Amino acid sequence: MRTIKIIDDIVKDGLTTIGEGYEITSDVEGADAILMRSTDIHGMDMPASIRCIARAGAGVNNIPHAELAERGIVVFNTPGANSNAVKELVIGLLMMGSRDVLGGMQWCRAHEDDPNAYAEAEAHKKAFVGREVKGRKIGVVGLGAVGSKVANACVDLGMKVYGYDPYLSVDHAWQLYRDVTPINDLDELCRECDYLTVHVPRKEDTVGMIGAEQLALLNPGAVVLNYAREDIIDEDAMEAALASGQVKQFFTDFATPKSLHMPRTLVTPHSGAGTVEAEASCARMAVDEMCDYLANGNITNSVNFPECHMGTCRGASRIACLHANVPNMIGQITAILADASANVQRMTNENSGRAAYTMFDTDEHLEPQIIERLRSIPNMWRVRVIQ
Ligand SMILES: NC(=O)c1ccc[n+]([C@@H]2O[C@H](COP(=O)([O-])OP(=O)(O)OC[C@H]3O[C@@H](n4cnc5c(N)ncnc54)[C@H](O)[C@@H]3O)[C@@H](O)[C@H]2O)c1
Numbered sequence: 001m002r003t004i005k006i007i008d009d010i011v012k013d014g015l016t017t018i019g020e021g022y023e024i025t026s027d028v029e030g031a032d033a034i035l036m037r038s039t040d041i042h043g044m045d046m047p048a049s050i051r052c053i054a055r056a057g058a059g060v061n062n063i064p065h066a067e068l069a070e071r072g073i074v075v076f077n078t079p080g081a082n083s084n085a086v087k088e089l090v091i092g093l094l095m096m097g098s099r100d101v102l103g104g105m106q107w108c109r110a111h112e113d114d115p116n117a118y119a120e121a122e123a124h125k126k127a128f129v130g131r132e133v134k135g136r137k138i139g140v141v142g143l144g145a146v147g148s149k150v151a152n153a154c155v156d157l158g159m160k161v162y163g164y165d166p167y168l169s170v171d172h173a174w175q176l177y178r179d180v181t182p183i184n185d186l187d188e189l190c191r192e193c194d195y196l197t198v199h200v201p202r203k204e205d206t207v208g209m210i211g212a213e214q215l216a217l218l219n220p221g222a223v224v225l226n227y228a229r230e231d232i233i234d235e236d237a238m239e240a241a242l243a244s245g246q247v248k249q250f251f252t253d254f255a256t257p258k259s260l261h262m263p264r265t266l267v268t269p270h271s272g273a274g275t276v277e278a279e280a281s282c283a284r285m286a287v288d289e290m291c292d293y294l295a296n297g298n299i300t301n302s303v304n305f306p307e308c309h310m311g312t313c314r315g316a317s318r319i320a321c322l323h324a325n326v327p328n329m330i331g332q333i334t335a336i337l338a339d340a341s342a343n344v345q346r347m348t349n350e351n352s353g354r355a356a357y358t359m360f361d362t363d364e365h366l367e368p369q370i371i372e373r374l375r376s377i378p379n380m381w382r383v384r385v386i387q
């Protein structure tokens with residue numbers, strides 16, 4: 001029986017794909033895997049029993065995945081599974097930033113006991129006149145699963161859409177409408193934008209990437225949205241831009257001590273992905289990735305190990321080696337197998353960045369001392385006997 005520790009609120013619907021042979025445990029100690037969402041687990045004591053962590057969501061800045069790789073723990077995420085939810089909310093907020101919907105509604109509510117409200121509303125409605133997004137310029141920073149959908153939806157709204165993403169994947173490039181204009185320079189993208197929306201992961205080169213300089217390049221009275229991570233946009237710079245009127249409205253999904261007190265800022269409680277559909281599809285994808293790894297060693301959508309698929313084991317035994325991406329690892333592994341006269345039925349090796357993964361099926365079970373020899377290879381992070 002494999003045990004899974006669930007951190008965070010994972011929707012029941014998403015858990016339905018956990019098949020037989022798994023049980024949910026309340027104790028992380030001794031668990032095989034962790035299924036989680038946004039809780040920050042930096043600094044958490046990670047039991048040696050944990051083989052993988054599946055994050056139901058896109059962002060993995062809450063997980064020390066590089067460090068965990070060296071402990072042989074595979075971290076998965078669920079790319080794209082919540083992107084439509086974020087897109088829909090961002091488009092809704094774009095409208096709110098263009099028409100004073102909230103102000104108008106608040107005015108009506110404040111007049112709920114006024115018998116002349118109907119007539120007075122007609123007289124007051126001028127105060128809530130907005131502008132149309134059609135024909136306006138929007139800059140989209142990051143054109144991945146969310147950004148590409150936002151950019152395309154903005155094209156559908158008749159906006160002039162510009163996108164900045166130096167690492168744009170081929171898949172996402174294919175999905176982008178040809179009316180989205182790629183811009184190779186962030187400052188150029190920001191220049192004279194009426195709207196700016198960020199959809200990049202939180203990492204070294206994205207923290208604070210929108211600062212005072214970029215905000216100053218926008219058209220005066222611009223609307224800015226941050227549904228990525230709290231510190232992609234420098235909060236001090238945003239506060240100053242809001243105070244000067246350079247930014248008319250800021251929408252953010254992050255209730256930081258500062259954002260909650262900034263003028264003309266509307267904050268949502270990290271609910272960009274908060275739809276039943278997105279929660280279920282993230283949970284299902286995370287569960288599928290986790291179970292396929294625990295049962296078969298296959299890796300899909302890992303952020304710290306390469307993609308690797310070998311189906312189910314057809315030999316007597318399947319061994320997975322998680323190791324550093326350095327020369328002669330396969331040489332050392334095969335030398336030990338040759339020494340043991342082990343017949344390898346199938347073998348695969350993949351690498352990405354600092355990590356590599358070697359998996360093989362053998363005709364017979366390997367003796368425990370052979371497994372120990374594999375474990376003792378320098379730069380070997382973990383050896384799993386899957387079957
Ligand atoms: N508010 C929410 O609930 C919510 C939901 C989903 C995602 N997110 C956040 O949004 C981020 C993006 O999500 P996604 O699903 O689109 O991820 P994604 O990986 O599909 O897309 C991210 C894109 O950012 C690009 N990028 C990376 N570094 C960049 C840089 N320096 N400059 C410009 N572009 C850069 C990548 O090339 C990629 O195309 C996530 O990492 C997460 O932090 C938030």
Ligand SMILES: O=C(O)CC[C@@H](O)C(=O)O
Pocket residue numbers: 037038056057058059060082270273
């Ligand atoms: O898990 C969540 O609630 C939000 C997830 C979202 O921020 C993401 O990065 O996918």
